[in-house]
Structure formats: structure tokens, C-alpha cells
Amino acid sequence: xxxxxxxxxxxxxxxxxxxxxxxxxxxxxxxxxxxxxxxxxxxxxxxxxxxxxxxxxxxxxxxxxxxxxxxxxxxxxxxxxxxxxxxxxxxxxxxxxxxxxxxxxxxxxxxxxxxxxxxxxxxxxxxxxxxxxxxxxxxxxxxxxxxxxxxxxxxxxxxxxxxxxxxxxxxxxxxxxxxxxxxxxxxxxxxxxxxxxxxxxxxxxxxxxxxxxxxxxxxxxxxxxxxxxxxxxxxxxxxxxxxxxxxxxxxxxxxxxxxxxxxxxxxxxxxxxxxxxxxxxxxxxxxxxxxxxxxxxxxxxxxxxxxxxxxxxxxxxxxxxxxxxxxxxxxxxxxxxxxxxxxxxxxxxxxxxxxxxxxxxxxxxxxxxxxxxxxxxxxxxxxxxxxxxxxxxxxxxxxxxxxxxxxxxxxxxxxxxxxxxxxxxxxxxxxxxxxxxxxxxxxxxxxxxxxxxxxxxxxxxxxxxxxxxxxxxxxxxxxxxxxxxxxxxxxxxxxxxxxxxxxxxxxxxxxxxxxxxxxxxxxxxxxxxxxxxxxxxxxxxxxxxxxxxxxxxxxxxxxxxxxxxxxxxxxxxxxxxxxxxxxxxxxxxxxxxxxxxxxxxxxxxxxxxxxxx
Numbered sequence: 001x002x003x004x005x006x007x008x009x010x011x012x013x014x015x016x017x018x019x020x021x022x023x024x025x026x027x028x029x030x031x032x033x034x035x036x037x038x039x040x041x042x043x044x045x046x047x048x049x050x051x052x053x054x055x056x057x058x059x060x061x062x063x064x065x066x067x068x069x070x071x072x073x074x075x076x077x078x079x080x081x082x083x084x085x086x087x088x089x090x091x092x093x094x095x096x097x098x099x100x101x102x103x104x105x106x107x108x109x110x111x112x113x114x115x116x117x118x119x120x121x122x123x124x125x126x127x128x129x130x131x132x133x134x135x136x137x138x139x140x141x142x143x144x145x146x147x148x149x150x151x152x153x154x155x156x157x158x159x160x161x162x163x164x165x166x167x168x169x170x171x172x173x174x175x176x177x178x179x180x181x182x183x184x185x186x187x188x189x190x191x192x193x194x195x196x197x198x199x200x201x202x203x204x205x206x207x208x209x210x211x212x213x214x215x216x217x218x219x220x221x222x223x224x225x226x227x228x229x230x231x232x233x234x235x236x237x238x239x240x241x242x243x244x245x246x247x248x249x250x251x252x253x254x255x256x257x258x259x260x261x262x263x264x265x266x267x268x269x270x271x272x273x274x275x276x277x278x279x280x281x282x283x284x285x286x287x288x289x290x291x292x293x294x295x296x297x298x299x300x301x302x303x304x305x306x307x308x309x310x311x312x313x314x315x316x317x318x319x320x321x322x323x324x325x326x327x328x329x330x331x332x333x334x335x336x337x338x339x340x341x342x343x344x345x346x347x348x349x350x351x352x353x354x355x356x357x358x359x360x361x362x363x364x365x366x367x368x369x370x371x372x373x374x375x376x377x378x379x380x381x382x383x384x385x386x387x388x389x390x391x392x393x394x395x396x397x398x399x400x401x402x403x404x405x406x407x408x409x410x411x412x413x414x415x416x417x418x419x420x421x422x423x424x425x426x427x428x429x430x431x432x433x434x435x436x437x438x439x440x441x442x443x444x445x446x447x448x449x450x451x452x453x454x455x456x457x458x459x460x461x462x463x464x465x466x467x468x469x470x471x472x473x474x475x476x477x478x479x480x481x482x483x484x485x486x487x488x489x490x491x492x493x494x495x496x497x498x499x500x501x502x503x504x505x506x507x508x509x510x511x512x513x514x515x516x517x518x519x520x521x522x523x524x525x526x527x528x529x530x531x532x533x534x535x536x537x538x539x540x541x542x543x544x545x546x547x548x549x550x551x552x553x554x555x556x557x558x559x560x561x562x563x564x565x566x567x568x569x570x571x572x573x574x575x576x577x578x579x580x581x582x583x584x585x586x587x588x589x590x591x592x593x594x595x596x597x598x599x600x601x602x603x604x605x606x607x608x609x610x611x612x613x
Contacts, residue, residue: 060209083151370504450577
């Protein structure tokens with residue numbers, strides 16, 4: 001009995017102790033719960049919400065580019081891409097190696113992603129590969145449990161439907177470099193691209209749009225479960241260009257027949273550019289879908305420089321296409337008139353030096369109109385010594401040369417119209433009379449772009465108005481400012497005299513471009529040929545009768561032609577430059593003829609269809 005009482009007492013004591021311990025634990029837990037729920041409840045509620053809901057920035061849709069008739073030049077296609085968040089991936093290289101077994105992923109892509117991860121915060125998603133096929137997407141989705149940090153995103157990829165035909169004009173987009181970061185958060189989005197060249201670069205901010213946001217629910221491992229709320233951003237602006245896509249394609253194909261060439265076609269009254277091409281070209285889609293190292297090296301090695309926009313950035317001696325500028329300076333300054341004539345024996349002697357005309361036997365006695373028609377160098381040599389280089393450059397500037405024209409392509413360059421002060425400032429030496437003589441026919445230090453030559457021609461044949469080139473037809477269907485051009489202070493009779501000479505370049509039997517006539521009545525063109533020396537022909541070559549076309553390609557003359565049509569009422573101006581094409585009359589003029597005929601036929605068709613050009 002006594003033993004039973006002792007056992008009962010011992011059990012009761014243990015029960016009290018255990019009960020007290022349990023009570024203490026419950027009290028501690030209760031206090032802790034009260035502290036977390038009451039005192040710290042709001043703090044942990046906020047943390048829990050942040051862990052459950054992520055705020056994600058949405059890339060805006062880039063604005064479309066279309067031609068004057070609404071034909072797409074740059075659009076957005078749906079594209080699937082794979083993203084990775086480094087902090088969720090853990091061993092980034094290991095995860096990428098696993099991914100490499102599922103889709104085509106080069107070591108270069110892996111290294112690029114690893115390098116990008118070092119520069120950005122670990123929580124920022126990185127684009128590993130875009131433009132995935134549906135089969136690639138399916139394989140990745142099935143294997144996501146073994147690919148931590150990876151996710152599939154449906155985005156957009158920039159596409160250029162006309163490819164090479166509009167590459168230099170429209171440009172292309174590319175990844176944002178560190179030097180291009182401006183603090184705009186949209187630039188840090190994975191795979192976000194901005195304009196790198198052409199219109200894409202010039203109007204990048206307007207085309208870019210503004211980002212939207214989305215609230216997404218994620219599970220404990222960070223995988224998105226569902227989208228809770230979305231605030232769409234604003235898409236980029238739609239920009240309509242003055243370009244006629246059909247004419248642009250035709251121009252590109254026509255220039256492809258030459259190793260390296262460029263051309264511009266514009267309205268002489270409004271300044272609207274209808275086509276602008278540099279050849280060889282490239283496919284801008286390669287820069288958005290993936291450019292291999294082999295293709296890149298091939299582009300860089302091409303002597304035709306396919307990445308350069310030669311139509312607005314190529315600098316060339318204008319050759320004899322510059323003779324209208326020299327003529328205008330002589331006429332306006334009263335150094336020559338319609339009655340002035342010069343005898344050309346095939347050369348011009350000045351201060352002990354002999355300057356040769358392109359025609360060995362000479363042209364005989366010629367006035368200004370015939371000097372332009374037959375491109376007599378001697379006439380302009382003589383005139384230039386009376387006018388002087390500073391006056392020649394002054395009139396070149398009035399006609400749009402030696403300066404940028406405010407065109408909407410960032411690749412535009414100003415060229416060079418030299419003066420005495422310019423030479424002294426750059427070389428520390430005085431200007432020589434012989435330099436004026438060679439400048440009079442577009443050689444020496446002179447440099448001009450095809451766009452400037454088109455503007456020069458337009459300002460002459462439109463009656464002397466200071467027209468400037470432009471390419472933006474409308475932005476978001478709102479047309480640009482009304483363009484009213486200032487009248488230049490040229491005498492009407494002087495303009496008429498120069499145009500008469502340009503008409504005879506093509507229309508006269510002795511004109512240098514007579515063989516390139518437009519045979520269709522009412523569509524005839526006028527213009528001026530030009531052949532610009534790349535390397536001075538040696539006396540030995542002259543004596544041996546070596547033809548320029550027989551020299552290695554890189555040493556041949558550049559071939560140029562500036563033209564306009566129709567002769568009866570000029571509306572279109574065209575410039576063609578064929579690098580190392582040897583002869584302006586034989587190489588460049590036929591191209592200009594085809595382009596000017598095509599644009600007039602297009603206009604006639606549109607008039608019949610009731611479409612406004």
C-alpha cells in the first residue's frame with residue numbers, strides 16, 4: 001500500500017513538472033505569435049505580399065514604319081525567348097549547359113549571358129536566346145523543373161519585310177550598350193533593343209513607346225502562377241515615310257548590277273525623297289535574329305562597304321557635275337554671259353602649268369551652253385581663274401553643298417567646299433591658282449554626297465528655290481510642318497541658261513549623255529555627266545593609251561550623273577554615283593535614265609488610279 005502511494009506521488013510530481021513545461025512552452029509560443037501578429041503583423045504582411053506578388057515591367061510595342069502608301073517597312077512579329085534570373089538559377093553556367101542540351105545554344109551565347117550577368121543585378125532577368133521555334137519552347141517547358149531560374153517569355157521581334165532594299169534608309173535595332181543607358185528603366189528590360197542606324201535611330205525615342213506593368217502571382221520557388229493585373233504601356237508612334245517602296249525595290253535591284261553604287265531620287269519642288277539606296281546592301285533582319293561571326297567578317301571585308309550608307313554619307317569629288325556651280329558663280333558675278341565663248345585646243349595653260357581637257361583634240365570654240373553639253377573642261381578652267389575659289393564655294397553653299405541639310409538620317413555628312421581660309425587653317429599654306437582651276441571641274445579638295453548633288457540639281461531646275469530633302473511624311477497620321485522654300489537670289493536668265501546646257505547634255509547629238517536618252521515622249525530628261533579621278537593618270541599611261549576601264553577596279557574613276565525629268569516641267573531630280581565606274585556617261589547616266597523613267601511611269605499609273613502621289 002505504502003509502495004503504491006509513493007508511486008502515485010512520484011507520478012503526480014512528474015505530471016506537474018511536465019504540465020508546467022508544456023504551459024511555459026505554450027506561453028512562449030503564444031507570446032511569440034502575439035508579437036508577430038499584433039506588433040509585427042503589418043511588417044510581415046507586406047513581406048508576404050511582396051513574396052507572393054511580383055511587379056513586372058512590360059516592354060512597349062515598337063512603332064511601325066510604313067511607306068507613303070502604307071506598305072510596311074518595319075513591323076513587329078511575335079517571338080518566344082528564354083530568360084534566366086541569375087539569383088534563382090544558382091549555378092548559372094550549369095543551368096545554361098543543361099539548356100544547351102535541349103536547344104541550339106552556342107558557347108558564344110553562353111559566354112555572352114555570363115558576361116552580362118556580371119554587369120547587372122542578380123535579380124534582373126537576362127535574355128539567353130530569342131526567336132525560338134515552338135518545338136524549342138515545348139522542350140524547355142517540359143524540363144523547367146530541372147532548369148531553375150529559366151522562363152519562357154512571349155515578346156516581339158523587329159522585322160524588316162523589304163530586307164536589303166530599305167536597310168540603309170530604315171536602319172535596324174540592336175541591344176542597348178552600357179554607353180547608351182540613360183536612366184530610362186525600359187532600357188534595362190531583357191532583350192530590349194533600340195535604333196542603331198537610319199530612321200530607327202533618328203526617331204528611336206518616339207518609336208520606343210512607354211513601358212507597361214503587370215502584377216503576377218509567383219509560388220515559393222519564384223515561378224509565375226498567374227497574372228493578377230495588367231496596365232499596358234503606350235506603343236511607339238507609327239511613322240509614315242515619303243518613300244515609294246516599289247520604286248525603292250526597283251532602285252536597289254538596278255544598283256545591284258554594279259559593284260558599289262548609290263542613288264537618290266527626290267521631288268524638286270517639295271523636297272520629298274521617293275527613293276534612296278546604297279549598294280551593296282545587307283539584310284537588317286540579321287541584326288535582330290542573329291548575326292554569325294562569318295557573315296559579319298564577310299561584310300567588313302567587302303570592298304563595297306555594305307554597312308555604309310553611301311547615299312548620304314559617301315564623300316566623292318563631284319567631277320563635272322560641279323560645273324553648274326562654277327557656271328552659276330561666273331554668271332552671277334558677271335564674269336561670263338551667254339555671249340562668252342572660249343577656244344578649247346584640248347588644254348589650258350596657266351602660269352607655266354598645263355591643264356588638260358578630257359578631250360585630247362579639244363572642243364574648238366564653245367559658249368557656256370555648249371561647254372555644259374559637251375563638258376568642256378577648258379571653258380571652266382578659264383572662268384575659274386576670273387571668279388576665284390571663295391566665290392565658287394559661296395555659290396556651292398547656296399546650292400546645298402559643303403553642309404548638312406537637316407535630313408532625317410544620322411549618317412548624313414557635310415562634305416567639303418574649300419576656301420582660302422580653310423586651306424590656311426588646315427594646312428598652314430596659301431591657296432594656289434592651280435587649285436582653283438581643278439576645283440572648277442569638281443576635283444581637288446571638293447567632296448560631296450549624292451544627296452547634296454540631288455539637292456543642287458533640284459535648286460537649279462525648280463526655279464531657284466532653296467528646297468531641302470525630307471523623308472518623314474507623317475507621325476501617328478499627323479502630317480509634318482508645311483514646307484515653304486525660300487527663293488534664292490539667282491537671276492532667272494542665268495538659271496535658264498544653265499538648264500539649257502543641261503538639256504543639251506542629253507538632247508543634243510554632241511551631248512555627253514545623248515546615248516542615255518529617255519525615248520518615251522513627254523518623259524525626256526536633262527542632266528550632267530561627271531567622271532571623278534581617283535588616281536591621277538600618269539604620263540606613261542597617257543602615251544601608251546591605257547584606258548581607265550583597264551586599270552584595277554579600285555583605281556578607276558568614279559562615274560556620276562545628276563538628272564531631272566521631265567524636261568518640259570521638271571519634277572524629279574536624280575543622282576547616281578557608281579564607284580570606280582570609269583565613265584559617267586556610259587555607266588551612271590543609263591541608271592539615272594531608268595530611274596527617272598520608272599518614277600514618271602509610277603506617277604502616271606497613280607494618276608489614272610486616282611491615287612495621290
